[in-house]
Amino acid sequence: MTTTFSPFPSSSSSAAALINHNQRIAAVAAASIRSKHNNNNNFNQCCFSLKQSSSTPLHLQHQDGIGASKASPLKASDNILKDAEVLSVPPVIQDIPNFQQDTQTSSTVSITVVGASGDLAKKKIFPALFALYYEGCLPKHFTIYGYARSKMTDAELRTMVSKTLTCRIDQRENCGEKMDQFLQRCFYHPGQYDSQQNFLDLDKKLKEHEDGRVANRLFYLSIPPNIFIDAVKCASTSASAASGWTRVIVEKPFGRDSESSAALTRSLKQYLDEDQIFRIDHYLGKELVENLSVLRFSNLIFEPLWSRQYIRNVQFIFAEDFGTEGRGGYFDNYGIIRDIMQNHLLQILALFAMETPVSLDAEDIRNEKVKVLRSMRPLQLDDVVIGQYKSHTRGGVKYPAYTDDKTVPNDSLTPTFAAAALFIDNARWDGVPFLMKAGKALHDRRAEIRVQFRHVPGNLYNKNIGTDLDLATNELVIRVQPDEAIYLKINNKVPGLGMRLDRSNLNLLYAARYSKEIPDAYERLLLDAIEGERRLFIRSDELDAAWSLFTPVLKELEEKKVVPEYYPYGSRGPVGSHYLAARYKVRWGDVGSEQ
Ligand SMILES: NC(=O)C1=CN([C@@H]2O[C@H](COP(=O)(O)OP(=O)(O)OC[C@H]3O[C@@H](n4cnc5c(N)ncnc54)[C@H](OP(=O)(O)O)[C@@H]3O)[C@@H](O)[C@H]2O)C=CC1
């Protein structure tokens, strides 16, 4: 018997019954198809995949037998959904993921982490690969190679990687064993990034592991951008897959302005086709960013409000409560606008503001995102405020200034904070300010989207609200991190005989609602790259459009040597950001007691 969570009241709703019935049928079908395809492989016990073949419409696929067997009644008092109960789009099983099919034909995937000795590889890439392995999401035949100039043996790489691996809080079972098994699949090849011979030697080793199977190869460029092209050239000419696909994940920064980004794209395309290039923006892999489209397009209540008619302004806020510690050398050449706004925040904005795509196919979504970006006005200098953190002593602890970093010049004007007002000149968003704010060394860490709705016209309760109508407008907050949540601020009557209103939140706090730990963005993105799912990766025309919005103002800031407003480490950032917001009659939603 199957227990399916339904949003409708028990069996009284025929619509609910129909959905449940369809889900059951689909789940049974899924289980039977899976059992055919899962023979002989141990993977895919709990991975979801959103993948569309070229010929079939897109469906959310359940690859784990959800609903097929586990019965776990939902207690009225227990608001936490068990994995098996999560409501999903009814699964229609028409499209078996590539690598599930691959295992049928005994293909392999070799993943080479180029720059394996580096910070990102240790912090994110190896742990994400292990998490995928742990969850049974990697194909049966896979090999992981670390590649870098540092001298290391396989055993040394394994020791290095093992220090970075953790088990999920809710899945510690057999973790040590799984780690050992995973580490046995990790190898190391030392080499220069511009040496064809070193990559030929890697190719030989990969072939030995591939053992005559159809060989798919994924290269993850986790190296500084100045050596991207050398590595791509060598990997593509000397270590491409002979029989299967070859894909390359490219890390940001994708250039530092329109020209350098276009030059990078041109160089990459000398060696790779666009569909081999996976430009990563890890914010697109974050759970709540993924959920943005679900929220909009699968709930009737939001989409009709999603326009200038009801939305006063939208805010994209990124804050870190630590400085550039350890990355000052990289950061000083880029600054916060390039590091966070031009990519992470702008990508979220595009997803937020796009029209309904024709389907969930990668190209349909990316087409809509490009249209938004191309409808935007290039950012004006007047609409930007920049800041840089300075040293601050609190509680006897001295926090450094940005320029205290040895790798940062003493007279650096590089912004570690920026606020900006952007506009989308299309019918849906004409005149709506889209405000962005991003900063390091601020008082807290957060990433969120805030949607402030218009005032209620002729509000009967205005006199109960007080003079500040702005405070009484509805606000939808999508908190990307930390403590993932979606909440809607509403006005509510305070219980009692009088008529007093207050603001309350309709709150979906993920930790209270879902028991499963949220996967790291890199897990989702690596899995997608292995599956060939491009939806969450940046296409070259998106990148061009994104750069053309920011390049002129970045040039102006540099040419005019605009001095940033200095703010103390651990503060709320420059006051200039409030003046900027006020110019557009906006108040930042993250300020004040009721956030
Ligand atoms: N670290 C992070 O949090 C994030 C990083 N990124 C991006 O990911 C990529 C990798 O970042 P990260 O791991 O921090 O980078 P690192 O500076 O740690 O470099 C990675 C590896 O590249 C090699 N390397 C470093 N500098 C040079 C050089 N000048 N010439 C040749 N090889 C060099 C080193 O390996 P060896 O000496 O062994 O060859 C190093 O271990 C970068 O593009 C970065 O912008 C993106 C988002 C976040």
Ligand SMILES: O=C1O[C@H](COP(=O)(O)O)[C@@H](O)[C@H](O)[C@H]1O
């Ligand atoms: O890309 C980057 O992102 C990190 C923040 O990522 P998060 O997932 O930890 O929020 C930021 O610290 C870094 O400067 C930037 O390059």
